[in-house]
Amino acid sequence: MSVMTIVQAINNALDIKLEEDKNIVVYGEDCGLEGGVFRVTEGLQKKYGIERVFDSPLAESAIVGTGLGMALSGLRPIVELQFDGFTFPAFNQIISNVSRMHNRSRGKYKVPMVIRFPYGGGINALEHHSESPEALYAHIPGIKVVIPSTPHDAKGLLISAIESDDPVIFMEPKRIYRAIKQEVSEEKYSIPIGKAKVLTEGTDVTVVAFGAMIRECQKAITMAQDAGISVELIDLRTIYPLDKETIAESIKKTGRLVIVAEAPESFGVGGELMAIANEEAFLYLEAPPKRVMGFDTIAPMAKGEHFHLITPDRIFYEIERTVKF
Amino acid sequence: MIFNDFNPLEDKIFRIIDNDGEVINNEWMPTITDETVIKAYKSMLFARTADEMSVSYQRQGRMFTYPPCVGHEAIHIAAGLIIREDDWLVPAFRELGVMLAKGVRMKEIFMYYMGFEQGSNFQEANHVLPICIPIGSQYLHATGIGYSVKYQKKDEVVFPFIGDGGTSEGDFSEALNFAGVWKVPVIFTIQNNQYAISVPVQDQTKSVNLAVKSIAAGLPGVKVDGNDFFAMYAAYQEAAEYARAGNGAVLIEALTYRKGAHTTSDDPTKYRTKVEELEWAKTDPLLRLKKYMDRKGIWNENETELIEQYKQEIDAEFTEAENYTPYQLEDVFKYMYVEMPDVLKKQKADYEQFQNWKESRK
Numbered sequence: 001m002s003v004m005t006i007v008q009a010i011n012n013a014l015d016i017k018l019e020e021d022k023n024i025v026v027y028g029e030d031c032g033l034e035g036g037v038f039r040v041t042e043g044l045q046k047k048y049g050i051e052r053v054f055d056s057p058l059a060e061s062a063i064v065g066t067g068l069g070m071a072l073s074g075l076r077p078i079v080e081l082q083f084d085g086f087t088f089p090a091f092n093q094i095i096s097n098v099s100r101m102h103n104r105s106r107g108k109y110k111v112p113m114v115i116r117f118p119y120g121g122g123i124n125a126l127e128h129h130s131e132s133p134e135a136l137y138a139h140i141p142g143i144k145v146v147i148p149s150t151p152h153d154a155k156g157l158l159i160s161a162i163e164s165d166d167p168v169i170f171m172e173p174k175r176i177y178r179a180i181k182q183e184v185s186e187e188k189y190s191i192p193i194g195k196a197k198v199l200t201e202g203t204d205v206t207v208v209a210f211g212a213m214i215r216e217c218q219k220a221i222t223m224a225q226d227a228g229i230s231v232e233l234i235d236l237r238t239i240y241p242l243d244k245e246t247i248a249e250s251i252k253k254t255g256r257l258v259i260v261a262e263a264p265e266s267f268g269v270g271g272e273l274m275a276i277a278n279e280e281a282f283l284y285l286e287a288p289p290k291r292v293m294g295f296d297t298i299a300p301m302a303k304g305e306h307f308h309l310i311t312p313d314r315i316f317y318e319i320e321r322t323v324k325f
Numbered sequence: 326m327i328f329n330d331f332n333p334l335e336d337k338i339f340r341i342i343d344n345d346g347e348v349i350n351n352e353w354m355p356t357i358t359d360e361t362v363i364k365a366y367k368s369m370l371f372a373r374t375a376d377e378m379s380v381s382y383q384r385q386g387r388m389f390t391y392p393p394c395v396g397h398e399a400i401h402i403a404a405g406l407i408i409r410e411d412d413w414l415v416p417a418f419r420e421l422g423v424m425l426a427k428g429v430r431m432k433e434i435f436m437y438y439m440g441f442e443q444g445s446n447f448q449e450a451n452h453v454l455p456i457c458i459p460i461g462s463q464y465l466h467a468t469g470i471g472y473s474v475k476y477q478k479k480d481e482v483v484f485p486f487i488g489d490g491g492t493s494e495g496d497f498s499e500a501l502n503f504a505g506v507w508k509v510p511v512i513f514t515i516q517n518n519q520y521a522i523s524v525p526v527q528d529q530t531k532s533v534n535l536a537v538k539s540i541a542a543g544l545p546g547v548k549v550d551g552n553d554f555f556a557m558y559a560a561y562q563e564a565a566e567y568a569r570a571g572n573g574a575v576l577i578e579a580l581t582y583r584k585g586a587h588t589t590s591d592d593p594t595k596y597r598t599k600v601e602e603l604e605w606a607k608t609d610p611l612l613r614l615k616k617y618m619d620r621k622g623i624w625n626e627n628e629t630e631l632i633e634q635y636k637q638e639i640d641a642e643f644t645e646a647e648n649y650t651p652y653q654l655e656d657v658f659k660y661m662y663v664e665m666p667d668v669l670k671k672q673k674a675d676y677e678q679f680q681n682w683k684e685s686r687k
Contacts, residue, residue, distance in 0.1 A: 029490075034523035034595050055524045058460055058490035086459065089494065124389045124440060128458045266668060295672045297661050302389050302440025303652040307676065317679050 004184040007177045009151035010040050010116075013158040014078065016188050018048050021076060024162065026053045028063055028080030028116075037082060038118060038177055064090035064115060068098050071113040071167070078162060084119040084171075085128025091136075098167050099142030111167045114158070118174035119147075120212050120262050121309055124302040131299055132211075132263035137169045138240040138272075144193055145239040147171045149214035151182040153237060156191030164193060173212035180215065196243035198250065202232035204323050205256040208247060208273055210236040213260045213310060220315035227316075229323050239269060247273065248280035255286035256322050260315055265293035287325035292318045327353065327563050328545035328575060333536035338548050338580065341555040344607050346616025348555075355559040359623045365406060365554060366614050366624070367631065369398035372422035373611060374635040375431055376585075379438065382643060383589045388438045393585030394421040396552070397516055399610035400579045402426065403557035404514065407565050408484050413452040413474075415467040415485035417460070419516065419583075423484070427453045431639055435646035442656070443649070452481070461487055461494030464513065468500045471509025471574065482568045483511040490521025492535055501542035501576065510568035512561065513539075513576045516551065518583035519605075523596040539576035551579030552610040555617075582608065654680075 004012065018024050026041055026048075032055035035042030045053040056063050060081050067077040081087045094115070101109050121130035138145045146161055146168055148154035154172070161168035199214070200221060209217045214235050221231045232250050236242070251257050257277045259270040270291035277289045292315050300308050331337040341350045348354060376394050383391045394401070397419060405426025408414060414427050421434065428450035437444030437456065445455035457463035467485030474481040491497055492515060504511050515535045519526050532538060539546025545567070549560045557579060564575045582605035586593050618624035658665065658673050 029521070030523045037522065037590075055528055057493035057529050058521045058524070059493045059495065061495055062493070089459070089462075089496075126390060126438075126458060127442075265672065295657060295676070296666075296669055297657050300652075300657050301437075301442055304442070304657050305440070307652075307654050307657050313683060314679055317682055 001183045001185055003181050004151045005178045005181055006148070006151050006154045006172065007038060007040050009155040009184050010158055010172065011042060011044070012184070012186065013155040013162070014041065014044060015047070017159060017162045018044060018052060020188075023074060024052070024076045024078060025070065026078045026080070027056045029058055029082050030055060031080045036080060038174065040172070041080065060086055060090040061093055064093040064098060067113050067115070068093060068101065068111060071111045072101065072109050076112045076162065078114045078116060081115065081117040083129050084117055084131040084133055087117055087133065090115075094137070094143065094169075095140050099140045102166070103142060110165045112165045113167045114161045114170050115167070116170045116172060118177070119171045120173050120175050121299050121305055122175035122212065124305065127298070127301060130305070132261065132294070134171060134239045135263055135268040138269065142167070144168045144241065145171065146193055146237065147173065147211040147239060148237065149173065149176075149211050149235050150180060151184050153191055153235075155184055156189050157193065157237060159188060159190040160193050163190065168193070171211065175212040176215060191237065194238050194241045194243060196237055196246040197235045198232065198246065199235050200231060200233040202230035202254065204230045204254055205258055205319055206232045206234060206247070206250040206254045207258045207260060207315070207319065208234045208236060209260040210239065213262060216310055216312050217260055217315055219312035220319060223312060223316040224319050227320060229319060231319060242272065242276070244276050244280060247276050251277050251281040252284045255284050257285075257289035258292060258315070258319050258322050259289065260292045260310055262294050262310060264296045265291050266296050268293060287322045290318050290322050327560055328547050328567070331547050333534055333546050333548050333578070334540065336533045336548070338550055339556050339560060340550040340553050341559065342553050342613055342617055344613060346613050346618075346620055348617075353556075353559055355555060355562055357555070357558065359621070361406065362614070362618065363623060365402050366611070366618060368402045368405065368422065368426065369554070369611050369614065370628070370631060371635050372398050372401060372425060374632055375425070375639050376421055378636065378639050378643070379435070380585065380589060382435070383438070387647065388435060389440055390588045390590050391438045392419050392588045394419050396582050396584035396609065397518065398422050399554040399557050399614070400514065400516055400551045400581060403554055403561050404484060406558060407561040409482075410451055411479070411481045413454070413467070413470050413481060413483040415454045415463050415470065415483060416456055417463060417486050417488060417491065418456045418458060419488065420486050423486070424450070424453060427451070429453055431642035432646045435643050436649055439646060441649060441652065442660075461491035461496040463487070464491070464500035465496050465503070467511050467513070468504045468507070468509060471504060471511040472507050475507070475509050480569065481510070482565055483509070484514065485511065486514045486516060488521060489515060489517040489519065489526045489535060490524065490529055491515075492538060493529055498538070498542070501539065501544060501574070504574035505543040508573035510571070511574040512564045512568055513574060515576070515578045516581060517578050518581045520583050520587070520597070522587040522591060534578060536576060536578035544574050544576055546576035546578070548578045548580060551581035552608045552613060554610060554614045584609075
């Protein structure tokens with residue numbers, strides 16, 4: 001065991017897989033020599049050579065499109081896109097080809113590829129550096145979307161993503177890249193994709209979140225405890241495919257649902273979770289499910305970001321209202 | 326024509342003064358008055374001072390991430406002298422000097438990097454698009470504006486900027502191709518400052534240079550010493566005449582060096598050497614123009630006093646930016662749509678209710 005940040009845990013997972021499988025290559029803008037702008041791939045080029053860990057020219061569509069080509073021909077590429085807001089030039093490749101090749105070829109070709117990128121707000125950044133586009137990607141049939149919330153999960157989920165024969169979008173909560181430290185095993189282990197985790201058991205209300213919002217929810221839960229409210233907290237871990245069973249079971253138990261996510265509220269993951277509440281636990285509901293999500297606006301720049309960021313007191317406020325409904 | 330005589334396929338570079346400020350290519354020396362040269366130098370000095378102060382404000386924690394422009398002043402100020410009030414500036418994010426020349430205020434630049442979107446609403450600058458962060462995408466907008474002004478028979482030229490890294494994006498090639506097909510008045514500038522964050526231009530492309538990328542699109546292109554004010558001025562002058570006369574678009578590769586970091590979040594010591602930095606320092610655009618003026622004996626100003634005066638002006642702009650009206654909840658929503666949908670009004674109202682609750686608990 002050793003104490004790791006999310007950055008170190010991801011680096012460790014990449015290291016383990018690069019060591020184990022010669023067909024894995026890692027590339028993207030600045031991720032060779034420099035080790036990426038967040039230093040997630042630091043030291044890997046030195047250890048595995050420039051043929052396996054390298055800088056690409058600056059073109060996101062090309063990074064993903066060439067990655068697809070590699071995945072179709074025997075390699076297992078792990079590509080990095082530099083920021084959430086810079087993934088969109090690659091959107092065409094993801095939605096038109098990466099997600100479809102297995103189906104298009106009727107199973108003849110598989111796409112064992114991981115597309116990693118940092119996402120989310122809270123770092124006082126310029127435009128395009130604070131976005132949470134999970135719903136855009138989760139809406140594409142043919143890909144999986146995974147978001148870890150701790151160093152332990154980041155490592156185990158990334159190893160599963162790399163070993164998946166289906167393409168996986170792996171979104172990394174940049175706000176807590178280094179903010180959370182945790183004992184992580186140096187050995188190889190994996191955490192299954194498609195399974196949520198109940199982090200805290202409770203009886204009054206189910207709170208569902210993922211990524212950087214987990215930490216905010218945990219703070220809100222402390223406030224709720226002080227107010228005598230028992231909260232069950234679920235970390236989704238995987239956005240698509242959603243673990244309907246775990247979510248529905250919890251809602252049946254508590255009768256109430258609060259969803260916390262940074263992305264714009266409309267047409268997002270929150271709506272999908274509310275659909276689960278309706279479809280799977282309708283008769284158990286004691287209050288309308290509530291979304292605590294970003295506004296339907298562009299993520300504001302630094303001076304306005306505090307309005308947009310989901311804070312523990314706002315989560316608590318909605319928990320209390322839901323319980324008192 | 327510069328664009329004919331300096332063939333990028335042969336990797337020729339257009340240069341007028343050397344590193345000692347000596348004119349080595351007199352036949353191409355543009356007609357320019359001493360007053361204009363002095364004015365240009367002062368503008369370059371102002372831009373550099375503003376840039377250095379920006380980095381310093383960032384270091385003091387009074388603004389957020391900032392991309393320094395130091396070393397790019399000859400390109401910016403030469404373009405700034407040629408670009409007219411009605412011409413269009415389509416920046417990436419490292420074009421401070423041209424933006425200032427177009428009438429953007431330092432206060433606005435500061436506001437932007439303090440985290441106010443309002444800093445992109447250039448009050449006194451005509452036809453300047455906001456800073457465009459998604460790499461290369463702005464090149465297409467420039468081609469579209471080029472079509473627009475041509476269709477509307479306006480005497481306007483478009484000046485888009487991109488970096489060396491941006492030339493790898495599909496949007497770059499697409500913009501040049503469309504501009505060729507539509508024959509629009511656009512002067513594409515590539516600021517080749519040798520690095521896209523940590524990646525050197527040699528790893529970005531195996532093209533002999535970047536100007537050569539004009540050829541496939543059927544556009545004239547030229548590689549210019551971007552740290553040579555006179556070469557940049559002459560190239561822009563010819564390009565603007567060409568474009569204004571209805572001949573279509575051109576591409577200028579301005580060879581320069583990013584003396585600073587990519588942004589204040591970047592550490593260049595991780596990927597380049599001090600030796601390299603010192604080698605490029607000899608080509609510094611201010612140094613060269615100053616040497617030229619000294620040779621000609623036309624520079625009689627006290628530079629220390631000038632810098633002091635600029636610093637005061639810049640600091641006054643900074644103070645104004647710092648004292649700008651605090652960000653309101655309204656500012657998050659106000660400009661999302663011309664006509665705000667009800668769902669946004671509701672989200673704002675809900676948030677206000679939360680704020681009231683929060684207030685009531687104090």
